[in-house]
Amino acid sequence: MEKVKIQSLDKNYSANIFVKRPEKYRELKEISDRYEKMIPMGSCSSYVPASFCNDNLSILMTKFNKIIEFDKVNKTITVEAGIKISELLQFTLKNKLWIPQIPGYPSITLGGIVATNAHGKSSAFHGTIRQQIKEILIYHKTHGWLNLSKDENKKIFDLTIGGFGLTGTIVQVKLKLEDFIGYNFKTSLIKTNSLIDTINNFNEENKEVYQYSWNRSDNITNLGKGFIFKNEINSIENSSVDTRGLYHDTNKLESNFKFNLWNNFTIKFSQFLYYNFHLQKKNKIFFENFKKIIFPFSGKEMYFKMFGRNGLIESQIIVPAKKINQIIDEIEFNLKKELPEITLLSIKKIKGECNYLRFENDGFCITFDFVRNKKSLNFMENLDSICQNNQLIPSIIKDSRLRLNTIKICYNAYDQFKKDLNEFDNRRIYRSQLSDILEL
Amino acid sequence: MTYMIVGASSGLGKDLAHEFASNNKNLILISRDKTDLEYLKSDIILKHKVDVKILPADLSSIDDVENFLRSNEKTFNSLDGLLFPIALMTEKDKVLASSLESKKIIYSNFYSITLLINNTLSINKNKKNITIVGFGSISASIGRHVNTFYSAAKNALETYFESLIITTLNENIKVQFYTLGYLDTGLSFEKKLILPKGSTKKLAKIVFSNLNISGGKFYFPFWWKPISLAINILPFSIVKLIVKRFN
Numbered sequence: 001m002e003k004v005k006i007q008s009l010d011k012n013y014s015a016n017i018f019v020k021r022p023e024k025y026r027e028l029k030e031i032s033d034r035y036e037k038m039i040p041m042g043s044c045s046s047y048v049p050a051s052f053c054n055d056n057l058s059i060l061m062t063k064f065n066k067i068i069e070f071d072k073v074n075k076t077i078t079v080e081a082g083i084k085i086s087e088l089l090q091f092t093l094k095n096k097l098w099i100p101q102i103p104g105y106p107s108i109t110l111g112g113i114v115a116t117n118a119h120g121k122s123s124a125f126h127g128t129i130r131q132q133i134k135e136i137l138i139y140h141k142t143h144g145w146l147n148l149s150k151d152e153n154k155k156i157f158d159l160t161i162g163g164f165g166l167t168g169t170i171v172q173v174k175l176k177l178e179d180f181i182g183y184n185f186k187t188s189l190i191k192t193n194s195l196i197d198t199i200n201n202f203n204e205e206n207k208e209v210y211q212y213s214w215n216r217s218d219n220i221t222n223l224g225k226g227f228i229f230k231n232e233i234n235s236i237e238n239s240s241v242d243t244r245g246l247y248h249d250t251n252k253l254e255s256n257f258k259f260n261l262w263n264n265f266t267i268k269f270s271q272f273l274y275y276n277f278h279l280q281k282k283n284k285i286f287f288e289n290f291k292k293i294i295f296p297f298s299g300k301e302m303y304f305k306m307f308g309r310n311g312l313i314e315s316q317i318i319v320p321a322k323k324i325n326q327i328i329d330e331i332e333f334n335l336k337k338e339l340p341e342i343t344l345l346s347i348k349k350i351k352g353e354c355n356y357l358r359f360e361n362d363g364f365c366i367t368f369d370f371v372r373n374k375k376s377l378n379f380m381e382n383l384d385s386i387c388q389n390n391q392l393i394p395s396i397i398k399d400s401r402l403r404l405n406t407i408k409i410c411y412n413a414y415d416q417f418k419k420d421l422n423e424f425d426n427r428r429i430y431r432s433q434l435s436d437i438l439e440l
Numbered sequence: 441m442t443y444m445i446v447g448a449s450s451g452l453g454k455d456l457a458h459e460f461a462s463n464n465k466n467l468i469l470i471s472r473d474k475t476d477l478e479y480l481k482s483d484i485i486l487k488h489k490v491d492v493k494i495l496p497a498d499l500s501s502i503d504d505v506e507n508f509l510r511s512n513e514k515t516f517n518s519l520d521g522l523l524f525p526i527a528l529m530t531e532k533d534k535v536l537a538s539s540l541e542s543k544k545i546i547y548s549n550f551y552s553i554t555l556l557i558n559n560t561l562s563i564n565k566n567k568k569n570i571t572i573v574g575f576g577s578i579s580a581s582i583g584r585h586v587n588t589f590y591s592a593a594k595n596a597l598e599t600y601f602e603s604l605i606i607t608t609l610n611e612n613i614k615v616q617f618y619t620l621g622y623l624d625t626g627l628s629f630e631k632k633l634i635l636p637k638g639s640t641k642k643l644a645k646i647v648f649s650n651l652n653i654s655g656g657k658f659y660f661p662f663w664w665k666p667i668s669l670a671i672n673i674l675p676f677s678i679v680k681l682i683v684k685r686f687n
């Protein structure tokens with residue numbers, strides 16, 4: 001078998017790996033039984049090296065994409081884990097149903113979503129994918145086929161959701177679906193003048209409204225100026241989303257330009273345009289199609305390409321509401337000190353309960369994208385200290401630069417996860433570059 | 441209308457099943473992998489709302505094929521077409537492959553297919569319209585040190601389909617044969633190949649749109665046609681050197 005060279009989306013890690021793409025249940029078993037070390041792979045679009053490891057086998061699951069059972073009355077669906085999220089939505093939306101915890105790119109697979117406990121734009125309302133999962137079928141080299149749910153193999157069920165593929169290959173997932181009565185989204189904007197102003201303008205909504213901000217980061221005087229976007233499902237009875245627009249055949253995130261094109265000038269220019277374009281829309285209600293809201297990065301792959309060969313750094317942290325003002329102050333202080341080049345700064349609310357290595361908690365979720373350079377790395381070091389001192393939760397699946405020490409301090413249940421995983425699989429068969437970093 | 445797809449559980453077979461179902465054709469799906477067939481059946485019914493019947497059978501075993509034919513006689517009566525996107529390749533397929541190994545490869549890729557066609561045509565007493573589609577391989581153009589029996593079987597299949605085309609020229613039977621180059625399937629997935637792989641989804645669309653053509657031979661991806669022609673024109677002594685260079 002020939003090796004393939006592969007890179008994490010943030011370009012921080014690359015590896016030469018073996019890849020097998022089973023298409024049948026028999027093949028998956030044969031492959032898993034034949035190799036010593038392996039890791040399941042979805043669409044391999046993670047920022048971090050979670051689905052590969054140098055010289056090891058990655059089991060590419062994209063051909064496991066069938067819908068196995070659908071119960072419209074009880075609103076459940078069982079699907080194979082390699083299905084792209086856009087393919088799954090194409091089917092459920094025709095039946096006016098969906099799962100709301102959707103990461104921002106259409107070729108991401110359900111297996112990748114479950115294994116990273118992903119969330120979507122509605123994280124304040126719906127929490128993470130964990131809320132929708134009823135049952136999982138995995139294949140594990142030594143344990144064979146295992147059904148997991150709250151009633152059967154509960155511990156492995158919990159380890160698997162947000163377990164980074166380390167408990168074996170997720171083959172099928174049974175999901176609880178939610179209603180989606182509507183055709184598109186009704187969007188409105190609130191203009192904000194600073195990061196604190198942004199925080200203060202997030203409303204407690206009792207209806208289903210998705211709120212997230214876009215904030216300027218191009219210079220210190222503009223820092224935090226921006227908008228809170230509010231998306232509400234445009235509830236038109238007897239209408240459903242035009243699912244043809246969701247068709248997504250190829251993952252266009254793979255290649256980058258040779259050189260980094262994000263610099264002070266291009267960041268300033270693009271943020272100036274974006275800000276002024278949206279300024280016209282403030283105080284207006286407008287309609288946006290499903291794909292644009294739910295998959296904001298689809299069609300905007302140029303954004304990633306522009307980081308060039310060195311790639312980007314993404315950081316996402318959850319800050320509890322009671323600490324948010326203090327943390328914003330500390331972040332602003334460090335931004336002014338280090339002046340990193342930030343291409344994206346966004347805030348949304350999230351709800352949940354952090355257990356094991358799952359990225360979820362009640363609070364504000366702050367996302368930054370940086371150009372990979374010394375200034376950004378210095379700022380990130382400071383951000384790590386802020387996380388450690390305040391027990392904030394940094395996202396493991398977004399930031400490949402995170403140190404083990406930070407993770408151990410911020411994730412209370414790190415040791416428990418490690419212990420339970422080793423109890424389940426003492427040979428530690430399923431491993432990735434990420435699990436090596438995490439010393440799992 | 442009902443079409444039987446032999447080798448339906450993965451690769452081209454799976455895409456053909458979806459393409460035909462999306463065009464409202466009912467399906468009978470055959471493969472040795474019962475679990476995969478059951479899941480494929482659910483998937484197709486949920487997505488396309490057509491009738492799907494599944495019949496597990498292992499074409500590498502003549503006993504299995506004969507049993508299958510005996511117990512499913514009626515099924516063949518109702519067919520409007522048969523497609524054979526089946527390919528069995530093994531790592532042990534070399535000149536010195538065991539008799540068991542070579543038999544399996546020859547049965548799956550050639551002999552069992554002829555038995556199914558024979559059965560269909562003999563039952564078709566009313567001379568109704570039937571379409572039969574076979575899939576060969578570019579590897580049949582020349583002998584090789586790997587996939588030896590596979591390429592020999594595919595070569596035999598091509599000759600058999602040519603005979604079928606010629607025999608059925610004046611009948612209601614439409615026969616098509618596709619010679620396939622590299623396709624993006626599990627068989628070629630991990631191989632680095634010198635030419636790009638063709639999409640099985642695209643091929644499935646082409647096969648469906650060509651269903652009414654009588655006696656057609658096609659290449660997919662199309663660039664394999666001149667390559668195949670060149671292999672046939674060039675003297676073996678030269679072809680031998682080229683093959684050696686790329687193997």
Ligand SMILES: Cc1cc2nc3c(=O)[nH]c(=O)nc-3n(C[C@H](O)[C@H](O)[C@H](O)COP(=O)(O)OP(=O)(O)OC[C@H]3O[C@@H](n4cnc5c(N)ncnc54)[C@H](O)[C@@H]3O)c2cc1C
Pocket residue numbers: 009039040041042043044045046047050051061081082102103104105107108109110111112113115116117118119120121163164165166168169170171253297397432
């Ligand atoms: C543009 C973009 C936007 C994003 N937006 C969001 C967002 O809004 N919210 C969010 O939470 N995340 C977001 N993400 C992160 C993304 O959801 C995760 O990185 C996700 O895991 C990627 O899925 P994948 O199919 O590419 O899996 P991979 O990257 O291939 O794998 C990711 C992890 O999942 C495991 N895995 C994959 N398939 C299986 C399987 N079948 N069985 C067991 N384990 C498996 C792998 O082993 C690995 O640990 C975003 C990523 C991108 C690139």
